[in-house]
Amino acid sequence: MPMIEMANVAFRYQAAAASTTPANQNAGFAMHIRTLAVGRGERIALVGPSGSGKTTLLSLVAGILRPQGGRVQVNGLELSRLGNAAVRQFRIGQVGQVFQSFELLDYLSILENVMLPWYIGRDSSNTQMEKADCRHRAQTLLEEVGLASRINDRPDHLSQGEQQRVAVCRAMLNHPPLLLADEPTGNLDQANKQTVVDLLLEQAQQNDSTLLMVTHDQSLLERFDTVLDIRSLSSEGVPS
Amino acid sequence: MRMVYGFLIVLLLAACSETEHAQSSITENAATRPLIVASNYPLFYFASQIAGDEADAPQIVLPEIEGDPAFWAPSTEQIQLMQSADLVLLNGAGYESWLDWVTLDRDRLVDTSAGFADKLLELEDTLTHQHGPTGEHAHQGTAFTTWLDPRLAMDQAGAVATALEILAPDQAERFRNNLSALQSRLLDLDRELADTFAALGKQPLLFSHPVYQYLQHRYQLNGVSLHWEPDAEPGNRAWIELQKILRVHPAEIMLWEAEPLSSTAARLAELGVQPIVFQTASNRSGQGDYFTVLSGNAKELQSALKMP
Amino acid sequence: MSGAWYLGSRYLAFHKLKSTILIASITLMLFHPAATRVLVSDSAAALTARADRTPLLLGAAGSPLELVLNSLYFHAGQPSAVSNETLAQMQATGLGKFIPLNTRFHSRGNPIVGTTLDYFTFRGLKLAGGRQFGMLGECVLGAGVAVQQGVKSGGYVVSSPETVFDIAGVYPLKMKVVGVLEPSGSADDDAIFVDIRTSWVIQGLGHGHQDLARPEAGAGVLSRKDGVITANASVSQYAEITVDNVAEFHFHGDTSQFPLTSIIAVPPDDKNATLLRGRYLSNDDGLQLVVPSAVLNELLDTVFTVQNYVILGLAILGLATVAVIMLVFLLSQQLRRGEFHTLSRIGASKTYIGLLVASELAFVFVGSLLLAMLLIFIMRQYALQILQTFLTF
Numbered sequence: 001m002p003m004i005e006m007a008n009v010a011f012r013y014q015a016a017a018a019s020t021t022p023a024n025q026n027a028g029f030a031m032h033i034r035t036l037a038v039g040r041g042e043r044i045a046l047v048g049p050s051g052s053g054k055t056t057l058l059s060l061v062a063g064i065l066r067p068q069g070g071r072v073q074v075n076g077l078e079l080s081r082l083g084n085a086a087v088r089q090f091r092i093g094q095v096g097q098v099f100q101s102f103e104l105l106d107y108l109s110i111l112e113n114v115m116l117p118w119y120i121g122r123d124s125s126n127t128q129m130e131k132a133d134c135r136h137r138a139q140t141l142l143e144e145v146g147l148a149s150r151i152n153d154r155p156d157h158l159s160q161g162e163q164q165r166v167a168v169c170r171a172m173l174n175h176p177p178l179l180l181a182d183e184p185t186g187n188l189d190q191a192n193k194q195t196v197v198d199l200l201l202e203q204a205q206q207n208d209s210t211l212l213m214v215t216h217d218q219s220l221l222e223r224f225d226t227v228l229d230i231r232s233l234s235s236e237g238v239p240s
Numbered sequence: 241m242r243m244v245y246g247f248l249i250v251l252l253l254a255a256c257s258e259t260e261h262a263q264s265s266i267t268e269n270a271a272t273r274p275l276i277v278a279s280n281y282p283l284f285y286f287a288s289q290i291a292g293d294e295a296d297a298p299q300i301v302l303p304e305i306e307g308d309p310a311f312w313a314p315s316t317e318q319i320q321l322m323q324s325a326d327l328v329l330l331n332g333a334g335y336e337s338w339l340d341w342v343t344l345d346r347d348r349l350v351d352t353s354a355g356f357a358d359k360l361l362e363l364e365d366t367l368t369h370q371h372g373p374t375g376e377h378a379h380q381g382t383a384f385t386t387w388l389d390p391r392l393a394m395d396q397a398g399a400v401a402t403a404l405e406i407l408a409p410d411q412a413e414r415f416r417n418n419l420s421a422l423q424s425r426l427l428d429l430d431r432e433l434a435d436t437f438a439a440l441g442k443q444p445l446l447f448s449h450p451v452y453q454y455l456q457h458r459y460q461l462n463g464v465s466l467h468w469e470p471d472a473e474p475g476n477r478a479w480i481e482l483q484k485i486l487r488v489h490p491a492e493i494m495l496w497e498a499e500p501l502s503s504t505a506a507r508l509a510e511l512g513v514q515p516i517v518f519q520t521a522s523n524r525s526g527q528g529d530y531f532t533v534l535s536g537n538a539k540e541l542q543s544a545l546k547m548p
Numbered sequence: 549m550s551g552a553w554y555l556g557s558r559y560l561a562f563h564k565l566k567s568t569i570l571i572a573s574i575t576l577m578l579f580h581p582a583a584t585r586v587l588v589s590d591s592a593a594a595l596t597a598r599a600d601r602t603p604l605l606l607g608a609a610g611s612p613l614e615l616v617l618n619s620l621y622f623h624a625g626q627p628s629a630v631s632n633e634t635l636a637q638m639q640a641t642g643l644g645k646f647i648p649l650n651t652r653f654h655s656r657g658n659p660i661v662g663t664t665l666d667y668f669t670f671r672g673l674k675l676a677g678g679r680q681f682g683m684l685g686e687c688v689l690g691a692g693v694a695v696q697q698g699v700k701s702g703g704y705v706v707s708s709p710e711t712v713f714d715i716a717g718v719y720p721l722k723m724k725v726v727g728v729l730e731p732s733g734s735a736d737d738d739a740i741f742v743d744i745r746t747s748w749v750i751q752g753l754g755h756g757h758q759d760l761a762r763p764e765a766g767a768g769v770l771s772r773k774d775g776v777i778t779a780n781a782s783v784s785q786y787a788e789i790t791v792d793n794v795a796e797f798h799f800h801g802d803t804s805q806f807p808l809t810s811i812i813a814v815p816p817d818d819k820n821a822t823l824l825r826g827r828y829l830s831n832d833d834g835l836q837l838v839v840p841s842a843v844l845n846e847l848l849d850t851v852f853t854v855q856n857y858v859i860l861g862l863a864i865l866g867l868a869t870v871a872v873i874m875l876v877f878l879l880s881q882q883l884r885r886g887e888f889h890t891l892s893r894i895g896a897s898k899t900y901i902g903l904l905v906a907s908e909l910a911f912v913f914v915g916s917l918l919l920a921m922l923l924i925f926i927m928r929q930y931a932l933q934i935l936q937t938f939l940t941f
Contacts, residue, residue, distance in 0.1 A: 064893055085897065092895035103890040107562030108555070119551035120896045154562075313795050319682035323665070341684040341794045343743045345665045347645070 001076055003178055003210040004038035004061055009070030011060060031056055033070070033233045040177070043204060043211045045221050048230035054214040057230060058180045061212065062095050063087040075177050092121040096171030096209070098181040098200070102163040104155040104170075111151040114138040114169045121174075134173070141169035145199060161192030165199060172203050179204050181213040185220065197223060274298040274326040274407050279336050280309040281523050282387035283329040283352060285530040286397040290404060290418045298408060301325070302524065309522050310384065314338055327403055331396070333360050335384035350403040352396040353386050360386075361453045383453035385520055388534075390430035392454060394423045429534055434459060436538040439545050446485075446494035446513060451520055464489050470498040479507070486511060493544065516544050552900050556907025566880075567912065570873060574916035577869045579923050581862040586924060588855045590931040592848050595621075598734055599840035601671075603821060604813035606630065606638065606828065612838045613847060619810040620840060621735040622651050622659035629807030630835060636804065643824045644815035645670075650747040651809045655705045655723075658693045661739045662747025670814060673736060677701055678727030684746050684797055685789025688727040692737035699725055704788075705740055707750045721750045722788040748799065748806050749789070756789065756797035813837070881905060 012030040031053040038044055046054050059065040060072055063079045072079045075094055079087055104113045112119075118134040129137070142148050145165040147158075155163050164184060171179060181200055185193035197213075197220050204211040213224070221227050276291070276298050278284035284302035291297045303318045314322065319342055322328050328344060330336050332353035353360065361383040386392045401419040405412040437459035447456075450465035464485055468474050474482070485491075494508060495518040505515050517540060519525065521533040528536065560567045598620050607615040608628035617623040629652075638646045647670060650662035661667075665680065678701035681688050687705060694700055707721045723742060731737055748754050789797060799806070815821040828837035881888075888901050896904075 059893075062893070088895040088897055091893075097893060099890070099893075103886070105555075105887060105890070107559045112558070116891075117894055119555055120891060120894055120900060122551045313791075316679075316682060316791070320679060323680060323682060338795070340799075341745070341789075341797055343665060343680075343682050343684075343686075346639075347666075 001040075002037040002073075003040045003042070003075055004036060004212070005071070005073040006033050006036040006060070007071045008035075009033040009060060009067045009072055011056065011065060011067040013056075029053070029056070033057070036233055038210060038212060040210055041204075041208055043201060043223075043225045044213070045224040045227045046212060046214045046230060047216070047221070047227055052230050054230050055182055057233075058097075058182050058212065058214060061178070062097060062180055063091050089121070092117050093174050094176050094178055096174070096176035096179045098164070098167050098171045098179070098184045100183040100186040102155070102160070102167045102187075104163055104166060106155055109152045109154060110147060110158065110166045111135070111138055111142065113155065113166055114141060114173055116170055117173050137173060138169065141172055142166070145169060159192075160188055161195060164188060164192070164196050168196065168199050168203060172207065175207055175209075177207075177209055179207075179209045179211045179213075181211070183214050183216065185215065185217055193217060193220065272296070275324065276300045276327045276329060276404070276407075277322050277325040278302050278329040279312075280305075280331055280387075281521060282393065282530055283331060283396065283400065286393070286422060287329055287400050287404070289422045290397065290401050290415050292411075292414055292418055294411075294414070297411065297414075298326075298404060305523055307523070310335055310337075312336075312338060314342060319343070326407055329400060329403070331384060331386065333384040333386055334382045350399060352399040353384075353392070355399055356386075356392060356395050359392065361457060363450065363453075383450070385451050385522070386454055387522075387530075388452065388520060389454040389458040390426040390433065390534075391458065394426045397422050397426070425531060429531060430458075432535060432538050436541050436545075436547070437461060439542070439547050440493075443493070444489045444491040446482075446489075446491040448494055448496045448500070448515075451497060452495060452518070455518075462489075463495075464491070468500075468504075470496050470500045470504075473501060474504060482511070486513070493541075514544060516540055550903065552903035553907045556904050557911060559904075560908055560911050566876075570876065570912045571916045571919065573869055573873060574913060575919045575923070577862075577866045578916060578920035581859045581866070582920065582924050583927055584855060584858055584862070586928060587931060588851060590928070592851065594734075595844050596841060596848070599844045602812055602840045603644075603815060604824060604837055605810055605840050606634070606813055606835060606837045607810040609834050609836045612836060612843045615810060615836070615838060616840045616843045618651055619649055619812070622661060622739055626652055627809060629809060630811065631804060632806040632808060633804035634835065635808060635811055638811060638813065638824075641824070641827070643820040644813055647812040647814065648744050648808045649810050649812065650744055650807065652807075653747060653750050654708050655740055656697060656708060658690075658696065658705075659739050660687075660707055660747060660750065661741050662744040663741060664744060667741070667812075670812065671732070671734075671736060673732055674730045675727050676730040678725070681726055681741065681743060683789070683791075683794055684743055684749060685721065685723055685794065686726045686742070687723040687746070688729060688741045689725055690729050690737040690739045690741070691731040693740055694725075694728045696738070701725055701727055720787065721746070724788075724790075744808070745799075746789075749797065751807070753801065753806055754797055754799035756793050877905075877909065880908075 010030075010032050013028060029051075046057065048054050056065065060067055061074060063072075063074070063082070066080065074090070077090055079090070082090065104110070105116065108116070115134055115138045118129070118131070122131075139148065139151060142151055145168070147162060147165065147169075150158070150162075155166065158166065164187075167184070171181075179200065184200065185196055188196060200211060200213065201223060203209070211224075215221070273296060276287055278287055278300060281302060284300060287298075287300045291300055301321070303312075303314065303321060305312045322342070322344055326348060328349050330339070330349055330351050332351035363381045363383055387396060397419060401415050404415050408415075433455075437455075440461065442460075442462045445461055445463035447463050447465040448468045448470065450467070452461075452463065452465070455461065456463050466478070466482065466485075468478065490512075492512055492514060494513045494515050496515050497518070497520055499517055500508075500515050508515055518537045519527075519533050521530050525533060527533055599616065602620060605615060605619055607619065608630050610627055614625045615627045618625055618627055632648070635646055635648050645666060647664060647666045648662075649667075651659050653660040653662075667673075668680070675688070676691065678688070689697075689699065689705070693705075697705060699705055703725045704722050705725060707723070709720050723740075723746065729736065729741075745754065813824055815824055825837055825839075828835055888896075888904075891901060891904075892898075
C-alpha cells in the first residue's frame, strides 16, 4: 500500500480557511490533483514555481487542510473519513513536519521544543509514551545531531542551522512513518543546507520513513529518489 | 512549584482564623484572709480587737514605723504593702500627711474620723509660707490625736468595725460583738481619765507639745501647749517664753509624751513645774497595749496628784 | 500537569517582566480595596472596642469628639479642663467609680496621663516588670514608650515644656520609671502614667523646695511676719521628686479647682448610668457627659461613607485595570499567532490553544489572588501596629 494516495482531490481556499494561515494570502486559490501515489520509504523532492500549491499539498497530506472533494489516504487512513480529533492525533503520531522558518517556541528549551508533540498530544492520546521515555528519546535525537550539551539552551542561543536541526529532531520524536519538510533549507546557508538535508535523509533512512520535501534548491535534487513537479499532478488552480 | 502552592494554601487557611489579643487585669490580692494596714498603733489595736484572732480573721498589720507615726514617710515597700491591702485604716484629721504624696486606691481607704468631722479641733498658731507678696497658703491646721479622747476613739473603732463588716460580711457578728466589748472598755477608760482629771479641776497645766488637744477638750483641762521635745534642750528663748507663760498661767504640772531630759526636768522643777509623762500611744511601745498605756498615764497622774 | 498548562507556565516564566507587571497590577487591584476595608474595619473595631469599654466620659462642654479622642486615645487637641471639685461631686453621688484623667502634657511626644490606680484595673493593664507607681514623681510606662525612649524600670523620663520660652509655666519634671506595662495593643502602650497630682506638679500647681522655716533656707526668705513666711524668687525648686524630698512637695491654691481633662465614669449597672446621665443632661454647668461609643459611631458612619466612595473609585479603577490587562492579553495573543499556527500544524486543537491562553490568564489571576490574600493576611497581623504608627491612636 502506498504511503500517500490522492485521487481527484479538489481544494479551494475559503475565506474561513484563512484561520489556519497567518495571512489570508491564499484566499481564492484552487488546486486539483488527479492522482498521486507515494510509496513507503520513498524520498521525494517536490518542486514547482512559487504559488503552485506545494505547501497546500503538504497541508492536505498532513490533514491540516480538508479537500472539498476527492480522497486523501495516508498510511492507510482516509483522512476525509476521520473526525478532527482523529486527524490531529494522526498528525501528531504519524507525521513529522519541518518548516522553513524552523518555528521553534522561544520560551521553551530546545529539549522541550523537541518534546513539543508530546506536550500537545498528552492530553488527548492515551497511546503516548511516558514522559521519561519521551525525554530520553528527545535527548537521544539531540545527541545524534550534536546538541546534547545544549539541551537547556533556548532557541535564540542557537544558530539557524542548529535551530533547524532541533526542528528535525522534533519532527522525528514519535518515529513518524511520514516526514514532510516544507523548504527546510530556505533560510540556511549552503553548508547548513547540506547538513540539514543529510540529516533529513538520514533520519528517514533510519526510521524507514517516507520523506516528502519541498525545495527550490536545484543542488539538492540529486539526493532524492524522485523529483516531483507539482504541475504534473494536474493542479489547475493558480493564485489569484 | 508544588511546595509553593502548598505553602500558599496553608497561609490561606491560617488567614481565615482571627487573632485575638488576650488581656488580663492587675492581679488582685488573692490571699484568703483580707489584709488590713493601719496607719498608727491605736487603729491597729482597735482593728485587732475587733477582727479577733480566729483562723479566718482579717490580718491586721502595722508597718514598722520609727518614732511618731504622724511624721511617718512610708518607704517604697510600705507603700506597696498598702497598695496590696484590702483596706488602709486612716486616722484622718490630717494625721497622715503622707497621703499628699502617696498613691493609694481611694476606695480602700477608711477615714476613721470622717464620722465626727464636726468635732475636730483647729490648731492654733499655724505656720504658713507663701511665694512672693501674693499667693499665701496655709498648711493643714487640725489637731489629729483623736484617739486620746476615748469617746472619739469609740467612734473610730465603730468606723473600723463597719469597714470590716463590709469586707468580710460573714464575720460581721463577731466584729460587732468584739466592737461592743472594746467600746465598753473605752467607756471604762473614759471614766478613769475623767476621775483623774477631775481631781485637777481648773488647775493650770502645761503641755510640752500640742498633742493633747482632744484630752484637753474632753476633760475640760486648763492647759497651754509649748513646742518642746523630750530629747532636746529648750533654748533660752523657750525658757524665757515659759516664764512669761507661768506668770499668767501658773502651772505646776507639765505633760510630756516621753521622759524629758534630766536637765530640762531639773530646771522645770526650779520653776515649780513637775514633768509627768503622758504617752500618746501613737506607736507601739514596750509598755503594753493601748489601754495599758493610757490607763498607766492616768495612774501616773494620780500618783503625782497624790490621789488615793 | 496538562501539556497546555505546562506550556502556559513556561510562557509566563519566560516573559518575567510582563508576567510580573501583570501580576503586580492585578494584585494591587485586588489588594487595595480589600486592604482599605480591612484597615477601616480593624481601625473601627479597635476604636469602638476601646470606646465600648468606656461607659461614660465627663468633660467640659464642647466638642464630644475631641473629648473622646483625647481621653481614650490621648490624641492631640486638648479640650477645656474640668475642676477636681467636679470629680469630688461625682464621687459623692455614689453612682459608680470615677477615674480622673489629665492628659495635657507630653514627654518627647508620648502623652503623660495623670490618673489613679483605678485606671489600670479598669483597662486591664498588667505590669510586665517593676511595680506600680506609689508616690509623686514616679511613673509607669506603656510598653511602646519603653521601646521608643529606650527606658526601663530604674530609668527616667522628663516632661516636655509646652513652649521653648515657657520659663514660668510647665514644669520639666524628671520622673523615675518604676514599672513597664505589658503590651495592650491600645493607646496605653504609648502613654506614660503618673499620679494625677504629679501632673499638677508638672503644671506648676505644686512644687517642692526647702522648708522655709529652717535656718538654712534663710537666703530664700523675703520676710517673716505674723506667722507668714514670704519666699523670694531665689528659692530653688526641685526638678525631681525623690524619696528624700517628696514630703516637701505641696500644692498652692485650692486643689478643688485643679484641672482635669476628663473623668471616666463607670457605673455598676444601667440604672446608675441612667441616673448619672440625667444629672448631666444639660450643659448649663459647662459640663458634658458623653457615651464614647455613640460619639465614635457618628464619626465611623462618616468614615464608612467615605470608605464606600473610595472603594467605588477603586472598583472603577479596577475595571479600567482589567480592561488594560485584557488589552495586553489580546495584543499578546495577536503576537503569538505564529506560535499558535505552529502548534495547530503539529496537531494542537483549538481547545488546546484556548487552554494555553487560559492557563496564562489563570496563572496570572490566581497568582495575583494568592499574592493579594497573602498580603492581606500579613497586613491583618500587623493592622493594629500599622494603624497606630500612621494614624497615631
